[in-house]
Amino acid sequence: MTRAVGTVVRGLRSPIINEGDDIEQITVETVLEAAKAEGYTIEDRDIISITESIVARAQGNYASIDAIATDIKTKFEKGTIGVIFPILSRNRFSTLLQAIARGSKKIVLMLSYPSDEVGNHLVDIEDLDNKGINPWTDVLSEADFRKHFGIIEHAFTGVDYIEYYKSLIQAEGTECEVIFSNNAKTILDYTKDVLTCDIHSRFRTKRILKANGGETVYGLDDILTQSIDGSGFNESYGLLGSNKATDTSVKLFPNNCQPIVDSIQEKIKAATGKTVEVMVYGDGAFKDPVGQIWELADPVVSPGYTSGLDGVPNEIKLKYLADNNFAHLKGEELKAAISEHIKNKQVDLVGKMEAQGTTPRKLTDLIGSLCDLTSGSGDKGTPMVYIQGYFDNFTD
Numbered sequence: 001m002t003r004a005v006g007t008v009v010r011g012l013r014s015p016i017i018n019e020g021d022d023i024e025q026i027t028v029e030t031v032l033e034a035a036k037a038e039g040y041t042i043e044d045r046d047i048i049s050i051t052e053s054i055v056a057r058a059q060g061n062y063a064s065i066d067a068i069a070t071d072i073k074t075k076f077e078k079g080t081i082g083v084i085f086p087i088l089s090r091n092r093f094s095t096l097l098q099a100i101a102r103g104s105k106k107i108v109l110m111l112s113y114p115s116d117e118v119g120n121h122l123v124d125i126e127d128l129d130n131k132g133i134n135p136w137t138d139v140l141s142e143a144d145f146r147k148h149f150g151i152i153e154h155a156f157t158g159v160d161y162i163e164y165y166k167s168l169i170q171a172e173g174t175e176c177e178v179i180f181s182n183n184a185k186t187i188l189d190y191t192k193d194v195l196t197c198d199i200h201s202r203f204r205t206k207r208i209l210k211a212n213g214g215e216t217v218y219g220l221d222d223i224l225t226q227s228i229d230g231s232g233f234n235e236s237y238g239l240l241g242s243n244k245a246t247d248t249s250v251k252l253f254p255n256n257c258q259p260i261v262d263s264i265q266e267k268i269k270a271a272t273g274k275t276v277e278v279m280v281y282g283d284g285a286f287k288d289p290v291g292q293i294w295e296l297a298d299p300v301v302s303p304g305y306t307s308g309l310d311g312v313p314n315e316i317k318l319k320y321l322a323d324n325n326f327a328h329l330k331g332e333e334l335k336a337a338i339s340e341h342i343k344n345k346q347v348d349l350v351g352k353m354e355a356q357g358t359t360p361r362k363l364t365d366l367i368g369s370l371c372d373l374t375s376g377s378g379d380k381g382t383p384m385v386y387i388q389g390y391f392d393n394f395t396d
């Protein structure tokens with residue numbers, strides 16, 4: 001019988017995960033019980049994906065504002081810090097900003113504009129054009145910004161992030177000055193001690209600052225890379241990938257995920273005889289067309305995955321074959337010709353016309369986006385995702 005379904009994605013409901021739980025065993029049991037309950041069979045190259053949040057919860061990877069503030073004080077002894085390029089997020093950055101303020105005497109907060117790194121807008125770019133402001137060259141004070149644009153609330157949250165961030169700093173008894181610039185070097189006119197809060201451009205930003213007179217330069221990935229007074233930490237990413245947990249603490253990105261995914265793969269193999277792939281995923285990597293927000297606020301989509309998920313897809317565009325190579329065929333003849341072509345496709349199709357438009361992004365980025373959209377970030381209760389048929393093609 002001809003197979004009628006390709007890739008199938010299932011969100012799996014698991015128990016609520018708490019600190020100290022055996023995330024490996026819980027994942028295995030959840031997968032096996034779901035397959036039994038829903039009547040499907042576990043197969044080779046199926047994919048188990050686990051959200052980073054429950055891995056970090058199981059690890060107890062949390063840190064308090066005070067622990068973060070202690071590390072800030074240790075690294076920035078002079079007390080005045082240029083805090084540059086933060087994203088506009090209550091969940092991602094507000095608690096971190098409180099901690100940074102608690103660990104300093106004065107903050108010069110430099111915001112990028114018209115939007116932050118992941119697409120949250122302070123002001124519409126059309127308004128910049130109307131005012132004759134060039135975001136690549138012009139430096140604005142808070143007074144300048146207010147004179148031109150007034151009070152602007154975020155389209156999704158209704159928050160005036162300028163006032164909100166300023167109030168968080170001042171609530172800690174810390175002096176605050178707000179400026180707007182997209183040039184990292186601007187901050188060096190105010191202070192030589194800088195904490196850069198960008199995510200994906202952080203290495204370049206730190207390099208520019210150090211090359212132009214920055215004296216004490218760190219990124220969020222350099223803060224809490226080891227435990228402070230028993231706190232959680234992340235040796236690879238520091239505070240990057242963290243989320244607000246409570247009013248006084250954050251949940252950090254999970255540590256050391258590779259042994260976890262490898263162990264789950266081994267346990268499923270022992271239970272079923274099948275070799276599945278396993279990954280831990282955070283934010284997907286996609287852009288919202290309405291709010292213009294690029295979803296990836298984590299440092300990577302996947303901090304740990306089994307070896308079968310390494311690399312990129314090697315796919316042929318079916319419609320290209322139908323419109324070009326086999327435009328003279330129809331029906332079963334067309335199907336047979338395309339199937340034969342796929343079976344004999346080259347190992348590496350990069351640069352080939354027949355592969356154009358197949359988006360050869362990293363497999364973990366593609367699968368992570370699929371999982372993030374499936375599990376959501378609210379009350380679906382499906383922090384694990386089970387995928388079948390992802391590596392199939394038209395001939396299977």
